[in-house]
Amino acid sequence: MALIQIFIVLSLVFLLLHIMPGDPAVLALGTDRTVDPQVVEALRHELGLDKPILEQYLIYIKNVANLNFGNSITDKVPVMSYIAERIPRTIELAFLSIIVASIIGVVLGMVAALERKKAADIITTSLAALGISLPVFVLGTLFIYVFSFSLRLLPAGGFIALSKNAGAHYARLVLPVATLALPMAASIARMTRSSMLEVLNKEFVQTLYAKGLSRQKVVFGHVLRNAMIPIVTIIGLQFGNLIGGTVLIEYLFNLPGLCSVLLKAISYRDYPLIQGCIFVMSSFYILVNMFVDILYGALDPRVR
Amino acid sequence: MNESLLQVRGLKKYFPLRAGMFSGQRGQVKAVDGVGFDVLRGETFGLVGESGCGKSTVSRLILRLCNADEGEVIFEGDNLLKLPRAAMRRRRARMQMIFQDPFESLNPRMTIGEIIAAPLEIHKTFKGSEKEKRIRELLELVGLAPDYIRRYPHEFSGGQRQRIGIARAIALNPSLVICDEPVSALDVSIQAQILNLLSDIQEAFSLTYILISHDLSVVKHMSDRIGVMYLGKMVEIAGKDDLYTDAMHPYTQALLSAIPEFDTNKKKQRVMLKGDLPSPIDPPEGCRFCTRCLQAMPECATLEPRLVEYKKGHFVACHLYPDKAAGVRDAFMRVKS
Amino acid sequence: MSNCLLEVKDLVTAFTTSKGPLRAVDGVSFQVNSGELIGVVGESGSGKSLTSLSIMGLVPYPGKVVSGEIFFEGQDLLKLEEAEMVKIRGKNIAMIFQDSRVSLDPVCRCGEQIVEAIRTHEKATREEARERALELIGLVGIPNPARCVNAYPHELSGGMCQRIMIAIALSCRPKLLIADEPTTALDVTVQAQILELLDKLRHDFDMSVILITHNLGVVAGVADRIAVMYAGQIMELGDIGEILNHPMHPYTQGLIKSIPKLEVSSKRLYSISGTVPALDKMPSGCRFEQRCPEAMALCATVLPEMCVLSDGQYVCCHKYDTWRSAYE
Numbered sequence: 030m031a032l033i034q035i036f037i038v039l040s041l042v043f044l045l046l047h048i049m050p051g052d053p054a055v056l057a058l059g060t061d062r063t064v065d066p067q068v069v070e071a072l073r074h075e076l077g078l079d080k081p082i083l084e085q086y087l088i089y090i091k092n093v094a095n096l097n098f099g100n101s102i103t104d105k106v107p108v109m110s111y112i113a114e115r116i117p118r119t120i121e122l123a124f125l126s127i128i129v130a131s132i133i134g135v136v137l138g139m140v141a142a143l144e145r146k147k148a149a150d151i152i153t154t155s156l157a158a159l160g161i162s163l164p165v166f167v168l169g170t171l172f173i174y175v176f177s178f179s180l181r182l183l184p185a186g187g188f189i190a191l192s193k194n195a196g197a198h199y200a201r202l203v204l205p206v207a208t209l210a211l212p213m214a215a216s217i218a219r220m221t222r223s224s225m226l227e228v229l230n231k232e233f234v235q236t237l238y239a240k241g242l243s244r245q246k247v248v249f250g251h252v253l254r255n256a257m258i259p260i261v262t263i264i265g266l267q268f269g270n271l272i273g274g275t276v277l278i279e280y281l282f283n284l285p286g287l288c289s290v291l292l293k294a295i296s297y298r299d300y301p302l303i304q305g306c307i308f309v310m311s312s313f314y315i316l317v318n319m320f321v322d323i324l325y326g327a328l329d330p331r332v333r
Numbered sequence: 334m335n336e337s338l339l340q341v342r343g344l345k346k347y348f349p350l351r352a353g354m355f356s357g358q359r360g361q362v363k364a365v366d367g368v369g370f371d372v373l374r375g376e377t378f379g380l381v382g383e384s385g386c387g388k389s390t391v392s393r394l395i396l397r398l399c400n401a402d403e404g405e406v407i408f409e410g411d412n413l414l415k416l417p418r419a420a421m422r423r424r425r426a427r428m429q430m431i432f433q434d435p436f437e438s439l440n441p442r443m444t445i446g447e448i449i450a451a452p453l454e455i456h457k458t459f460k461g462s463e464k465e466k467r468i469r470e471l472l473e474l475v476g477l478a479p480d481y482i483r484r485y486p487h488e489f490s491g492g493q494r495q496r497i498g499i500a501r502a503i504a505l506n507p508s509l510v511i512c513d514e515p516v517s518a519l520d521v522s523i524q525a526q527i528l529n530l531l532s533d534i535q536e537a538f539s540l541t542y543i544l545i546s547h548d549l550s551v552v553k554h555m556s557d558r559i560g561v562m563y564l565g566k567m568v569e570i571a572g573k574d575d576l577y578t579d580a581m582h583p584y585t586q587a588l589l590s591a592i593p594e595f596d597t598n599k600k601k602q603r604v605m606l607k608g609d610l611p612s613p614i615d616p617p618e619g620c621r622f623c624t625r626c627l628q629a630m631p632e633c634a635t636l637e638p639r640l641v642e643y644k645k646g647h648f649v650a651c652h653l654y655p656d657k658a659a660g661v662r663d664a665f666m667r668v669k670s
Numbered sequence: 671m672s673n674c675l676l677e678v679k680d681l682v683t684a685f686t687t688s689k690g691p692l693r694a695v696d697g698v699s700f701q702v703n704s705g706e707l708i709g710v711v712g713e714s715g716s717g718k719s720l721t722s723l724s725i726m727g728l729v730p731y732p733g734k735v736v737s738g739e740i741f742f743e744g745q746d747l748l749k750l751e752e753a754e755m756v757k758i759r760g761k762n763i764a765m766i767f768q769d770s771r772v773s774l775d776p777v778c779r780c781g782e783q784i785v786e787a788i789r790t791h792e793k794a795t796r797e798e799a800r801e802r803a804l805e806l807i808g809l810v811g812i813p814n815p816a817r818c819v820n821a822y823p824h825e826l827s828g829g830m831c832q833r834i835m836i837a838i839a840l841s842c843r844p845k846l847l848i849a850d851e852p853t854t855a856l857d858v859t860v861q862a863q864i865l866e867l868l869d870k871l872r873h874d875f876d877m878s879v880i881l882i883t884h885n886l887g888v889v890a891g892v893a894d895r896i897a898v899m900y901a902g903q904i905m906e907l908g909d910i911g912e913i914l915n916h917p918m919h920p921y922t923q924g925l926i927k928s929i930p931k932l933e934v935s936s937k938r939l940y941s942i943s944g945t946v947p948a949l950d951k952m953p954s955g956c957r958f959e960q961r962c963p964e965a966m967a968l969c970a971t972v973l974p975e976m977c978v979l980s981d982g983q984y985v986c987c988h989k990y991d992t993w994r995s996a997y998e
Contacts, residue, residue, distance in 0.1 A: 240787045241760025330822040383857035520713035525928035525941035554930030591862035593887030609827040
């Protein structure tokens with residue numbers, strides 16, 4: 030099932046790229062108009078762009094099946110090694126922010142649900158509404174301004190490899206992770222709150238209390254697990270989106286991740302690189318969804 | 334009185350059961366599996382059975398709210414299942430339904446007047462001021478103040494809403510009204526009011542009722558004849574007194590004795606059934622009831638009993654009564670030949 | 671009556687609303703003796719379920735017990751802290767609910783839910799508790815206990831789920847079992863099985879049962895005494911046979927007459943006119959006054975008091991005011 034999904038995505042990407050105006054050979058040779066048409070033709074031939082489109086498609090599918098995306102048109106580096114260098118950074122960013130977002134979101138959502146209509150609930154829900162409506166770049170700029178420029182607590186961005194200096198590496202991740210995590214935490218908190226409230230109103234909760242269970246045992250032992258499915262869904266969706274959705278953050282905090290590669294590749298019509306990036310991103314998305322489906326089954330026997 | 338208004342013959346409805354989009358059919362739920370009965374003009378025909386026996390599906394098949402797989406439904410001379418759509422729509426005006434849940438069967442965004450007017454508009458029977466007069470008349474008929482015409486369903490109690498449902502059902506002067514559990518969502522004191530209203534209206538408009546209920550005392554009170562269903566099959570049909578004094582099918586006997594006895598002085602010996610209803614996905618072969626039957630015989634597990642007229646007007650589908658049934662039939666044949 | 675297990679005195683439970691408190695249970699008093707099965711009968715809105723939740727200390731928000739006393743083995747439950755109440759709930763007083771299929775945790779195996787109940791109140795290892803769970807499942811008449819332990823609630827029928835609920839309730843040998851409409855969601859044949867099971871178990875376990883139902887027929891076969899509730903108050907209380915055969919309160923009389931009976935065939939049913947008054951529009955006098963065929967001038971203004979008719983028979987109606995003075 031997952032393979033079929035990836036196949037469809039890749040075919041669509043191929044089709045779209047070839048519909049898109051702009052010749053990669055021309056773009057690779059520079060944008061000035063005086064390029065010799067013969068040189069362009071030679072490059073097109075080298076890249077296989079002069080073949081009929083169906084043949085190009087077949088070659089492309091064959092290569093993808095072997096996980097071979099060829100070389101980048103612009104800087105001749107193999108696409109896979111390009112991506113391999115960049116993707117750990119993006120994945121690290123995504124993982125850290127989703128973990129932070131889930132912890133903050135679920136805890137706040139639970140507090141809000143249990144303290145319904147009291148101060149804690151009202152504060153959390155209004156903060157969550159604010160968090161969802163605040164654009165990422167505003168939040169990011171705000172963080173940089175407050176923590177880097179005014180308070181001088183944290184570096185404003187850049188990247189230092191983990192192997193070189195672990196402290197500096199993580200220090201540079203704090204702001205981007207916080208910027209990504211807070212809006213996600215807000216929507217996770219809202220989902221947790223409504224899901225928890227729904228489960229708390231179910232009749233079996235009354236049975237649990239009637240059995241003599243304490244509030245903690247009822248909430249942590251039963252209600253949370255029953256409320257988990259919508260929460261897991263939203264976390265999964267957001268995690269999947271993160272892999273392709275960190276463009277602004279990478280740009281804002283000057284992080285060399287996967288999204289900045291994709292951005293560059295698109296502007297140069299670097300077909301192999303675009304295809305490689307999209308392949309990685311969609312595979313990741315589909316993998317996350319598969320994992321979420323498996324989790325459903327583990328959480329709720331009725332889904333199995 | 335003895336003329337049939339509705340004849341149901343060999344009605345079948347199987348619901349396919351699929352595991353996923355690509356996997357094939359995993360089995361089928363035999364919701365209604367060869368049900369036949371007659372409803373006479375002016376009578377109340379009660380349909381009883383436990384949940385999952387297919388009694389509600391039968392009513393939906395009769396009204397063609399879902400399509401039957403097999404069988405005939407002959408209503409006022411026409412086979413409804415073969416009628417073209419337009420003709421069926423016109424015919425629907427003659428048969429109406431009252432639903433169980435008065436809280437969910439009324440559109441909360443429409444006023445009472447609009448709800449009752451809807452059938453009148455669809456079938457274009459009344460226009461303008463005449464329509465409003467008709468609605469007020471109907472409201473009065475079901476015991477509600479005519480001024481309620483502009484109110485919304487949420488302003489009414491369960492009993493009042495059921496009255497609105499009844500007004501809507503009789504708006505087009507139908508000949509057949511199917512009442513699907515009309516009082517099960519109501520309190521006892523309200524239940525009596527609604528049952529009385531149903532009887533009054535039946536008398537006033539010479540209606541024919543099919544009353545579907547799991548409550549045997551309600552069915553007994555209202556019906557002239559009763560059909561008992563079990564797992565998609567009709568197991569017994571008889572006149573009400575006949576059924577209650579001389580139940581023949583072991584399931585009917587168990588059902589009757591399971592009714593909570595009201596009189597404490599008379600603690601009767603209950604025929605207690607073992608176990609639960611088997612799943613209608615793979616119903617037992619042979620007699621459907623054989624897994625729970627206290628009098629099951631070896632042939633019950635393999636041979637499916639047919640519904641036969643054991644004595645006049647009393648049909649039963651059970652191997653306990655084959656001889657006599659065959660005997661009666663033989664005698665009948667002898668007389669004929 | 672000496673062996674009184676539970677005594678409810680003048681219980682008032684109200685919902686706080688913007689219109690002020692709505693007294694859904696208003697001055698209910700009754701007692702439950704050990705080993706007896708008392709039926710509490712009433713229509714929806716009569717306050718019967720809220721009475722039982724008040725006993726359990728589980729009145730849902732925004733409801734609250736306003737006043738009254740609930741003595742269980744001499745101890746006033748309303749004065750206990752939540753931490754102490756937790757030890758009584760499920761251990762000494764257990765409760766089962768109407769729709770068992772939604773009253774069990776859907777993502778938790780049935781056996782596990784029984785084990786949890788046992789281990790909440792007793793020091794038992796997981797294995798011991800499992801052993802006992804298996805035993806209990808057999809006890810409540812489930813044919814294949816070993817399979818049922820590992821089943822999830824959605825894999826079982828409604829009747830089986832109700833048996834699991836009963837097993838959970840019995841797991842710590844409670845002295846009092848409150849059954850709130852335990853058979854309403856079930857089919858007639860299964861209903862009969864569950865009622866018989868409850869009746870058998872109360873003798874085996876020597877416990878008292880409060881059986882709450884809207885169906886007089888359900889209690890008729892099994893109860894020793896019944897309390898008839900209407901609009902938050904008890905209208906009549908006493909021996910079941912007495913009440914069913916000689917109901918004294920006009921409401922009880924009407925209720926009994928309005929049930930279609932198998933033996934009698936009459937074309938029209940008796941029906942009580944009107945509907946239960948809304949909580950915020952409760953009359954100051956007798957709550958049944960508007961629907962009562964025998965209402966007197968006094969009934970509209972003065973709330974009748976519970977009066978003793980004979981030993982153990984109580985009725986709350988002005989018709990019997992003269993009887994009371996005579997008895998006293």
